[in-house]
Amino acid sequence: MKPQLSDxxxxxxxxxxxxxxxxxxxxxxRFDLTYGQYLVMQALWLEDRxxxxxxxxxxxxxPGSLTPVVKRLEGKGMLTRTVSSEDERRKVIALTETGQxxxxxxxxxxxxxxxxxxxxxxxxxxxxxxxxxLADQLTRVC
Amino acid sequence: MKPQLSDxxxxxxxxxxxxxxxxxxxxxxRFDLTYGQYLVMQALWLEDRxxxxxxxxxxxxxPGSLTPVVKRLEGKGMLTRTVSSEDERRKVIALTETGQxxxxxxxxxxxxxxxxxxxxxxxxxxxxxxxxxLADQLTRVC
DNA sequence: CTCAAATAATTAGCGCGCAAAACATTTGTG
DNA sequence: CACAAATGTTTTGCGCGCTAATTATTTGAG
Numbered sequence: 001m002k003p004q005l006s007d008x009x010x011x012x013x014x015x016x017x018x019x020x021x022x023x024x025x026x027x028x029x030r031f032d033l034t035y036g037q038y039l040v041m042q043a044l045w046l047e048d049r050x051x052x053x054x055x056x057x058x059x060x061x062x063p064g065s066l067t068p069v070v071k072r073l074e075g076k077g078m079l080t081r082t083v084s085s086e087d088e089r090r091k092v093i094a095l096t097e098t099g100q101x102x103x104x105x106x107x108x109x110x111x112x113x114x115x116x117x118x119x120x121x122x123x124x125x126x127x128x129x130x131x132x133x134l135a136d137q138l139t140r141v142c
Numbered sequence: 143m144k145p146q147l148s149d150x151x152x153x154x155x156x157x158x159x160x161x162x163x164x165x166x167x168x169x170x171x172r173f174d175l176t177y178g179q180y181l182v183m184q185a186l187w188l189e190d191r192x193x194x195x196x197x198x199x200x201x202x203x204x205p206g207s208l209t210p211v212v213k214r215l216e217g218k219g220m221l222t223r224t225v226s227s228e229d230e231r232r233k234v235i236a237l238t239e240t241g242q243x244x245x246x247x248x249x250x251x252x253x254x255x256x257x258x259x260x261x262x263x264x265x266x267x268x269x270x271x272x273x274x275x276l277a278d279q280l281t282r283v284c
Numbered sequence: 285c286t287c288a289a290a291t292a293a294t295t296a297g298c299g300c301g302c303a304a305a306a307c308a309t310t311t312g313t314g
Numbered sequence: 315c316a317c318a319a320a321t322g323t324t325t326t327g328c329g330c331g332c333t334a335a336t337t338a339t340t341t342g343a344g
Contacts, residue, residue, distance in 0.1 A: 005185050005200055008252070009270045010162055014181060015202050016273035017159035018301070019280040020152055025302080026284075036330055039156060043147050053292060058147060060157050065331045067294055072329085089292040089339045110150070117279040123272055128151045130269040131158035137259040138161040142168075160331070167332080178300055195322060207301045209324055214299080231309045231322040 013131075023116075027109045031102055032076060038106065040069050041078065045103040049094045051084070060135070078102070155273075165258075169251045173244055174218060180248065182211055183220065187245045191236045193226070202277070220244070 005011050021035045028038050043058045044050070052070065056063045070093060073079050078099035084090040114121075147153050163177045170180050185200045186192070194212065198205045212235060215221050220241035226232040256263075 003188060005181075005188060006270075006274050008181075008184060009266055009273075010166065010177075010252075011181055011184065011201075012270040012273035012277070013155070013159045013162055014177075016277040016280075017155045018202070019277040020155055022302075023280040023284050024152065034329060035152070035156075039147075039153055042150060042153065046145060046147055051292075052294095059153075060160070061330095062332060063293065064295080064333075069330075071294095087292080087340070091293070110152075116283040117276070119276060119279055123275070124151055127269065127272040127276065128148075128154040130265055130272070131151075131154035132148055133265070134259070134261065134269065135154070135158040135161040137261055138158075138165040141258040142165050164332075176299060193322075194324095203300095204302055205323065206303075206325080211300075213324095229310070229322080233323070 013134075023113060024109065027112060031106060033102075033106075036069055037073055037078075040066070040073065041099065041102065041106070044079065044093065044095050044099070048100075049092055051090045052093060053090070055093060060139070073099070155276075165255060166251065169254060173248060175244075175248075178211055179215055179218075179220075182208070182215065183241065183244065183248070186221065186235065186237050186241070190242075191234055193232045194235060195232070197235060202281070215241070 024035050024038065028035060031038075033041065040055070040059060040061075043055060047058070050058070052063055052066060055070070056066050059066065061069075070079070070081065074081050077096055079093055079095050081091045081093055084092050114124075166177050166180065170177060173180075175183065182197070182201060182203075185197060189200070192200070194205055194208060197212070198208050201208065203211075212221065212223065216223050219238055221235055221237050223233045223235055226234050256266075
């Protein structure tokens with residue numbers, strides 16, 4: 001069979017990731033969040049009052065990428081960044097009431113998107129777990 | 143069980159895509175290609191002499207994203223962009239000999255990376271197909 | 285106690301994806 | 315033939331991921 005671009009995992013993954021980002025965009029717009037900001041907020045909804053290093057670890061984003069995102073969220077009133085009293089190198093990133101309140105509203109997003117697609121939830125879960133496996137393996141060897 | 147960031151498909155997909163991009167980077171550096179450029183080259187290795195619109199369709203990238211990438215590849219001598227004699231709105235994107243020659247060398251990259259990871263090829267293929275399914279569905283509903 | 289090494293966060297620069305607007309050309313209706 | 319609509323590409327502006335360098339602070343060896 002003639003080879004195709006979709007034979008490649010890197011194309012498939014890249015395309016799916018971009019498609020998901022695109023799909024979320026109009027839904028996130030109502031909360032004035034970008035996709036990247038939304039992922040960071042999700043991490044904070046799970047564990048509030050963390051350092052940037054810890055948030056970097058949880059989100060698997062480079063601190064250099066994370067600082068501007070977190071700063072932008074601070075500017076939007078979603079969170080605050082204060083110097084830790086224990087270690088002045090460290091910042092404490094804490095959700096504001098506005099940021100916390102958004103959790104409930106944002107929770108419906110995933111459901112809304114799931115209802116739009118026709119994919120078996122088991123397939124979604126297999127995909128999710130395989131993505132995590134791949135990410136873990138790649139991170140380990142590099 | 144306590145909810146985690148990795149429960150989310152969007153986090154998993156985003157992380158896996160970023161991890162794959164990171165993993166490819168040092169390998170692609172030897173060809174002076176970025177990941178995005180590499181994906182575009184892959185499309186052209188499969189079908190040369192296409193319009194930007196056609197390349198946009200194949201790669202599922204917005205023409206606005208594609209133009210700078212293709213221009214950069216042109217600057218690197220990988221391809222040429224010429225106005226079509228049939229329709230002056232249209233550009234013909236054609237690989238140069240340099241660009242064509244790279245195909246063989248780049249082919250080993252995937253193998254090199256596969257050897258580094260410990261993932262069952264069937265899992266990789268399932269992941270790939272699920273990604274494409276997800277991308278197709280999301281593109282269809284949005 | 286001093287200071288090199290380590291740590292935490294920030295900044296700078298680059299490449300890229302996206303949406304929207306703009307520009308140039310082609311098409312097809314009236 | 316005129317011109318509105320459509321098409322193809324480019325440009326602009328924004329947000330983001332990454333690497334590397336920089337800055338500020340803490341740690342621990344000597």
